[in-house]
Every structure is written in C-alpha cells, then in structure tokens.
Amino acid sequence: MEYFKKYREKTKCWWCGSDDLSGEHKMKKTELEMLYGKVYQNENLINHIKYKTEQFGKNIQSSNSNRIKFEKNLCKRCNGAKSQKFDNAYQKLIEYYYQNRNEIKTARILDLEIVFGEHWLIEYLNVERYIGKHVGCRLAEMGLLPTQNLISFLDQSTDNHDLKVSFQIKPYFIGEISEPIDSIFLGPANPINNSLINPINNSLIKEKKLVTSLSGWYTFANFTWNYLLESSIMKGRKINKILKLDLVDYSKLENISFSINENTIMNDWSKILDRLEYFPYENGDKDLEHYRYVKNIKLN
Numbered sequence: 001m002e003y004f005k006k007y008r009e010k011t012k013c014w015w016c017g018s019d020d021l022s023g024e025h026k027m028k029k030t031e032l033e034m035l036y037g038k039v040y041q042n043e044n045l046i047n048h049i050k051y052k053t054e055q056f057g058k059n060i061q062s063s064n065s066n067r068i069k070f071e072k073n074l075c076k077r078c079n080g081a082k083s084q085k086f087d088n089a090y091q092k093l094i095e096y097y098y099q100n101r102n103e104i105k106t107a108r109i110l111d112l113e114i115v116f117g118e119h120w121l122i123e124y125l126n127v128e129r130y131i132g133k134h135v136g137c138r139l140a141e142m143g144l145l146p147t148q149n150l151i152s153f154l155d156q157s158t159d160n161h162d163l164k165v166s167f168q169i170k171p172y173f174i175g176e177i178s179e180p181i182d183s184i185f186l187g188p189a190n191p192i193n194n195s196l197i198n199p200i201n202n203s204l205i206k207e208k209k210l211v212t213s214l215s216g217w218y219t220f221a222n223f224t225w226n227y228l229l230e231s232s233i234m235k236g237r238k239i240n241k242i243l244k245l246d247l248v249d250y251s252k253l254e255n256i257s258f259s260i261n262e263n264t265i266m267n268d269w270s271k272i273l274d275r276l277e278y279f280p281y282e283n284g285d286k287d288l289e290h291y292r293y294v295k296n297i298k299l300n
C-alpha cells in the first residue's frame with residue numbers, strides 16, 4: 001500500500017521543488033475559446049462553472065481569468081518550457097476529436113497514427129503527461145503530492161506505472177438525441193483509500209488523511225478523459241495505437257425532462273450538467289463507482 005505524501009512546502013513547485021510559482025489552467029484556454037470565445041457575458045454558459053465551487057462567486061470574464069486556474073503550485077518553468085510538448089500533443093488530440101467527432105462517436109476508436117502521424121507513441125505519452133500534470137495540480141490543491149513514478153514520467157521517463165487514463169464519449173443532450181450539448185466540465189477529483197473499501201457491500205469509508213488513489217475526469221464537448229492515479233496500476237501495460245473509446249448510452253434519459261428557470265439559469269444548468277456527467281455512476285456511491293469503473297476498464 002502506497003500513500004500519497006503530504007505537500008507541505010506550499011511555496012515550492014510540486015513537480016521540481018523550485019520557487020517562482022504560477023497557476024496552471026484548470027480548463028484549457030484554447031478549449032474555452034473553441035467553445036465560447038475569449039470574453040464572456042454574464043449569462044454565457046461557461047459561467048455555470050462558478051456554481052461548482054462557490055454559490056455567490058463572480059462570473060468568469062474571460063479565457064484568462066484566474067478563476068479557471070489552479071492555485072499557484074507549479075513553477076513557471078514546469079508550467080511553461082518543460083510541459084509545452086504535453087500541451088501541444090493534447091491540443092492536437094482535442095482538435096482532431098472536435099473536427100471529426102461524429103465519425104469518432106460512430107467508430108468508438110481513435111487511431112493515434114492518424115491523429116499524430118508516425119511519432120504517435122511519443123505524442124500519446126505526452127497526452128498522458130498533460131493529464132498527469134493536471135492530476136498533480138489537483139493533488140497539490142488537496143495538500144498531497146503525486147507518486148514518484150508520475151514525477152519521473154513527467155520528467156520524460158517512458159515508464160508510466162501509476163497513471164491510468166481512459167477515454168469516453170458522453171453524448172448527452174437536451175431535447176433531440178442527435179443534438180449533443182457542448183460544454184467543458186471539470187469533474188471531481190476523488191481521494192480514495194483503497195484499503196478502506198468494504199468488499200462485502202462495496203461501501204467506502206471516507207478518510208482524508210491516508211490516500212492511495214485519486215480518480216476523476218474532465219470533459220470537453222462530450223469527450224471525457226478519466227484518470228486514476230494509484231501505485232503500480234499500469235505496470236507492464238502495452239500501448240496500442242488504436243485507442244478504444246467507451247460510449248455512454250443516454251437513451252434512458254430521453255423521457256426525462258429538465259427544468260431551467262430564467263432567474264436561476266446558471267444554477268439549473270450547473271445541476272443538469274452534474275446529473276448528465278455523473279449519469280454512468282448513478283447506481284451506488286458515485287465516487288466509488290467512478291473509481292471502480294476506471295480501475296476495471298480494459299484499455300485494449
């Protein structure tokens with residue numbers, strides 16, 4: 001059993017330990033701009049985000065707002081030059097998805113060689129590193145540090161033993177099934193102590209001090225990346241250039257109506273998004289269901 005270590009020196013970068021901290025984007029700036037542009041009116045749908053974290057928060061004004069950045073816990077070099085390649089690879093994947101989303105939804109696969117060309121393996125590892133950086137920032141916000149293996153993976157080792165990433169299409173809709181909703185959803189990041197899962201009734205004792213695993217997700221325009229950081233869960237894995245995508249079936253929602261009130265539109269919208277995003281994990285303890293989903297899914 002390996003527990004995440006405490007992030008005690010909050011003035012130091014969680015990745016390399018140096019000073020001069022900056023705030024990484026929780027939601028990628030280019031993704032915000034793809035869906036919503038650069039500057040946001042109060043009633044712009046992007047503003048549902050504030051209801052995730054604070055009831056009476058200020059609206060998000062632009063794609064550069066501090067509200068969509070992590071607390072400063074990564075140094076400028078790690079957030080800049082050292083991870084530029086990760087950002088570029090991730091950006092390429094997202095753009096490819098966004099331009100070909102209908103075909104991808106039908107095929108339920110992504111051919112990494114078509115997305116990235118002959119260097120697909122290097123680029124794909126950089127996508128995982130991009131997600132690893134996000135996971136590290138989320139852990140740091142909780143006062144925890146990622147595993148040593150994740151750090152060495154970010155430092156260009158090709159051995160990723162601890163971070164599992166799985167992709168999913170979540171084609172939820174309001175109204176017509178053929179008209180999916182575009183949104184950016186910063187999912188939960190759940191700290192779990194996997195030794196406290198009761199195998200008989202599958203319940204979880206929540207314990208914040210000793211954490212073995214972090215599971216969560218992020219969705220951009222119906223495309224979700226799920227992650228689970230846990231010591232050695234990926235050891236011995238093989239990477240296939242055909243990436244399987246899990247498609248969530250939302251047909252059960254066809255007869256369910258959601259109400260949006262003009263006066264509480266952002267709050268209502270936020271609740272609806274929550275319901276849609278959590279839909280695959282509705283039966284049981286949602287956090288635990290998601291953890292088990294990522295842990296058990298076969299990647300190829």
Ligand SMILES: [Zn+2]
Nearest residue numbers: 013016075078
């Ligand atoms: Zn650093």
